[in-house]
Structures are given as C-alpha cells and as structure tokens.
Amino acid sequence: MSPGLLGAVLGVALVIVIGVSLTLGAASLSLAEVGAALWARLGGASVDPLVEGIVWDLRMPRIVTAALVGAGLGVAGVVMQAVTRNPLADPYLLGLSSGASFGAVAVLLAGLTFLLPVAAFAGALIAVVAALGLASAMGGLTPSRTVLAGVAVSAFAAALTSFVVFWFVTGDSYREVLSWLLGSVAGARWPEVLIAAGAFLVAGLPLLLTGRMLDAFAFGDTSAAALGINVPRTRWLMLGLAALLTGGLVSVSGSIGFVGLVLPHAVRLLVGPGHRALLPLSALAGGVFLVLADTLARTLFDPRELPVGVITALVGAPVFALLLLRSRART
C-alpha cells in the first residue's frame, strides 16, 4: 500500500470516528444535531444550549484528547523502537508511562496540581534513563534486555505509586485515581486538551521530522555513525523528546499501554519500515485507534465506563505476545 493512500484512508477514518463518537453517549444525538451544534459554536445558528454543551464541552475535548494521546504515543513508540533498535520498545513497556504516572500521582496528592506535566515528564525521563542504563549494564541494548529492564523499572515505579496511593488516597478519590492509573481520558476537558496539544507541539512535531535520521539506525550504531549520525547525542535527544511527549500525555490520560507498540507495527506491515512515512502514519493511526477505543470504553457497558487503557491492553497484549513469538522465531 502506498503511504499516501494509507494516509488518506486514515484521515477519512479519523473524521468518521470523531463524527460517530460525537453522536454516541448518554444522550444519543443524530449526526445532523452534532453538525448543528458544532456550527453553532463557530458562529452559526444557535441550537439547544444543552446539546451544544454536550458536544463542545463534554465529548469534543475528550475525543480530541484521545486523538492527541493516541497520536503522541504512536510517534513515541516509533522513535523508541528505532533508536533502541528494539521492535518491542514502547513508552509503556520501557517504564516511561509508569515513571510518569508516579511523578504525576506524587504531585497530585501533594496538592501541586500545576506541576503535573513537569513531574510526569521528570518521571518518564528518569524511567527511560534507568531502563536503558540497566539494559546497557546488562551488556547492551538487545530487545530482550531492554524489555526486561523496562519491566524492572516499571514494577518499581508502580510499587512506589501503589504505596503513595495506598497511604494517602481515601474514599471517593480512590476510584478516580485508579481509573486514571489504568489510563483514561474520561475527565478530559479543554484545559487537558491544551496540555496534550502542548506536549504534541513541543515534542511530537519535532520527532515527526526525524524520519531520515531514524532510518540511519536500521543497521545499528556503527552503521548510523558511518552515515554521519552522532549516535549517542541523537539517541538521547530523541529519547528525551519521547519522554517529554509521554510525560505530557500521561499527565492528562494516565498510562495507556500498547498504542505505541501495536499501531507502528500495523503501519509497518502496510507501508514498510521507512520512517519518513511511518512517523506521521503511526500518529494518524494512533489517533484513530484511541478515539475508537475510548468510544468503545464509554459505550460498550453503558452506563458504566471502562478505562480506555483496559481496552488498549486487551488488544495490545496479544499483539505483543505475537511479536515475541516472531522475534523468537528469528533468533
């Protein structure tokens, strides 16, 4: 499949899932009502303020947040897979998401909500440095070592988070924190959109432009150096940006797993491994996927709601297992 065609398909799919998702929910709206409500806020004829509120203030920010988080995790996954040369790398599996969660929960419970994105970024950065440092100390960044190191870091960060939650969280806020830890965009309103968009703008967009540099890593560090890449500096810069992106996203959505793993692999199967196409297409695919998953999360068991992270894990974990089987077959 040509990258242009897949891009067009994903673009159309994104518009469709957003449109459909806007109609679904406790109050079922028709596409025409949604259209009228969208148009009303943009200066068109006014509609029932309740409908306009549902579309613009409840559903839209949640959907846009899901799209941004999905896109960002897709990009972060591609970048991490390329610079660690590890097809299994993903912000969730390497512990970035857990690190970010711990940072976020810690400042949240300390009442320093304004520090949320910063703390999440710091947590993600410490986690990725710890995971890759551990993998290097084990003898080099092979896929299995990197994943094992990620598991160790992830478990440690999760234990810290559980401790903090267990010690400080009481009553109603418990359910809220738990839902956030499992990964959810349920609470997202326009301020959250702003944070997710900011993270994507600052860290995601620059990463989208690094395709050719990521290509150079295909045959490893020596080969990348021979092609004129400053390997250590490029690797850490990219991982730093991926941590910034993950941290920003986790601070609004909690840790949503497997998006960065599953979507890039699916896109690779369709258009091949060239990163100049893979990066933007994985962003688009991640956006479509997460909007879809979140729509399912809030409608499948209506009126009860699943955290979207449960859905992505239900899809992602089997795919991860398949990838493990494939990488085993090769070695």
Added chain:
Amino acid sequence: MSAAGARVEGLRVDELSTDGPSTDGLSAGGLRVSGLTVRIGGRILVNDVSFAAPAGAVTALVGPNGAGKSTLLRALVGAQSRVRGEVRVDGVVLGDLSRRERARIVAFVEQEAHTDLALSVRDTVALGRIPHDSLWRAPDAHSEALVDDALESLGIANLAERHIGTLSGGERQRVFVAQALAQQPSMLLLDEPTNHLDVAAQLHLLELLAHLAATGLTVVTALHDLSHAAAYSQHLVALRDGRMIAEGASDDVLTPEFVEGLYGVRAARTRNPITGRAGFAFGPGGV
C-alpha cells in the same frame, strides 16, 4: 564462476565515482594515519598506529584475531569514541570535519550488519544517501538516480524490491557495497567482507574491490585469508596486539617468515595454478 566473473566485467562503477571527490589529487591522495590510539574502558585497543594506504589500490589489513583491525576501522569511520591521532584522506584531516562531511568521504561495510526491519534492497542502498540528502525533505531525483546507478553497477538492480533478509550472503554483501558506493566516498573501508561467503561469492567480491580501486577509490579491507591478501592487495598493513608491526607493498611484506612470526604457524608461498597469482599454504606448529 563464469557468470559471476561476467558480471564483474559489466560494472559501471567508473561512472558512479566521477561524481565523488575520488578523482581529485590521486597522487597526494589516499589515507594517512598518524599516531592513532583507541581506548575502551582503560584498555588500549589500537596503540599509536601510523600508516598510509594509497588511492587507487587495495590495502589489506591483516593480523590475528583481537589485533585491533575492527577497532581501527571503526575509528577511521568515526564510530569509535576516545580516539587520538590524526587521519587524513586525500589531504583532508577527518577530525576537522563534521560527521556528515566525514560520511561523504568515508564509507564502511561492516562485518555482520543485521536489521530486524523488513527493508528492501533499494531501501538499504538508499541509506547511503543520508549524508548527502537533506534530513528533512524527500531524497531528490539526483539522489534516487545515484541509488539506481549503485544497484546497476553491482548487478543487483533485479533484486531491488527483494527483502534484504531473503538474500544469500554474497548478494547481501553486494547490497552493502552498493550502499557504500551510494555514499560517493573517496575511501571504502571493509571489515572482513568475505566472511561466511561461498568461494564464488568471495572471488566475486575481491574482484569487485580490485575494480573499485582501479577507478581511483582508496580501498582498505581487513582480511583473514592471506592468499586473498597476497592475490588482491597491493599494499598491506599488519597489526598485532593493537600495534602496527609492518607496512608496505604486499609482495614485500608477506614473506613466509613474516607470516610465521605473525600467526605462529608454518607457512610457505605458493602459486595458484589457475590464476598464477601468489598464495599461501599453512601447516600447524612453526616458530
């Protein structure tokens, strides 16, 4: 064998390299290494090595396992940190260049390059354009044409859409040489390129290196097989324990006594009854 030989005859490598800087200053050209030292974790792997490799010739890098051949090549290509000393190619000090500028002069064929990605042959060769292309835009038509030329000149245009993982060892090696040529270098470095190749693919590769050198390229290759070194290199550098122990015309350096001293085996010069070229026969024991 005849098929492989015929394809070597059909090379158009000369057309490829006219674009590159390799035609400049052939006489003052080539590689000059002075006082090169590489440390890794407190150990000195390459110790104060100085030698020259003339342009337009194949220079063989020989020595026992662990002599520092790979480390030396990696240092020359800029993939090694903690390197001291000066390296000049065609008079240009590599240390003064940016990494990208260096990658336009020096290309490297690794010993065992591997990828998990499902790259096609063409994708792989196109990586060689990275030092020349803008990192932000799609490769231009000129760049694409040079990739086609590289595929063509190595006789692998018919493999262009094949997945790199499905190739034979000899085909893979030609893909990596094509990638290196797409870099339009004036110096080509190779680390034991005949490893794991069958005899036909070995000879094909060595003939190819001779042909590339004849177009003016400086070719430096680590070789284990001393008969190959004797038959295909004009110049030779011998390393042991990170130190250079001999440099000169291959015919002069590669005496049986020298080989016996270097490897601790018995050695005798032979003549290949088919090609008439120099070679070596070995026996255990020795000095």
